[in-house]
Amino acid sequence: MPTENIPTERLDNLAREAVVTVFDSMVGEDVTWKERSCLIENPEGDLLTSLPIADGLYAIVVSWVGDASGKVMLVLPKAAAERFALKLFDLPSLDWLEGDSEEALQDTLGELGNMMVGLVKGGLTKWYPNLALTTPKVLKNRRMKVDTAAMCFRSQYTFEGFGSQLMIDFCCE
Numbered sequence: 001m002p003t004e005n006i007p008t009e010r011l012d013n014l015a016r017e018a019v020v021t022v023f024d025s026m027v028g029e030d031v032t033w034k035e036r037s038c039l040i041e042n043p044e045g046d047l048l049t050s051l052p053i054a055d056g057l058y059a060i061v062v063s064w065v066g067d068a069s070g071k072v073m074l075v076l077p078k079a080a081a082e083r084f085a086l087k088l089f090d091l092p093s094l095d096w097l098e099g100d101s102e103e104a105l106q107d108t109l110g111e112l113g114n115m116m117v118g119l120v121k122g123g124l125t126k127w128y129p130n131l132a133l134t135t136p137k138v139l140k141n142r143r144m145k146v147d148t149a150a151m152c153f154r155s156q157y158t159f160e161g162f163g164s165q166l167m168i169d170f171c172c173e
Helices: 008-027 078-089 101-124
Strands: 032-038 057-066 070-077 131-133 137-140 153-161 164-172
Touching: 008 032, 008 070, 008 078, 008 101, 008 153, 008 164, 057 078, 057 101, 070 078, 070 101, 078 101, 078 164, 101 131, 101 137
Parallel strands: none
Antiparallel strands: 032 153, 057 070, 057 131, 057 137, 070 164, 153 164
């Protein structure tokens, strides 16, 4: 996807708007933008090291294909992922869920990814009208490797929400 067709500021705003809108509309959580790092200009600027992930993390990856291709990966600490699910289900504990609470958590995070990347995709259709989303991948305690050599745009954004740092990795080929 040649970013010269889309202003970089618009891509940045799409990422920020998607995160703020989805967390507010799904669970009423205010998230605030903290920092941006362009990994095309500075490959060593990976913001993942700033996340409190010692107790584990989840990475939700959704891609789009069609007139353009790219992906968005939301990385959040395990505690923030669990707080998101608790607020969505309005429960005091994931143990209150029937069945496998880990499966319910991963399904919930997949839906979070779908909604967030759906907003990004909607913002891209002005330039690329034929786009489709892939099924979300929810990775536990790992994240997807991204080959920046194939990317023309890759930026990471950190946000504060659920008392923790969250990160969006936004890539376009």
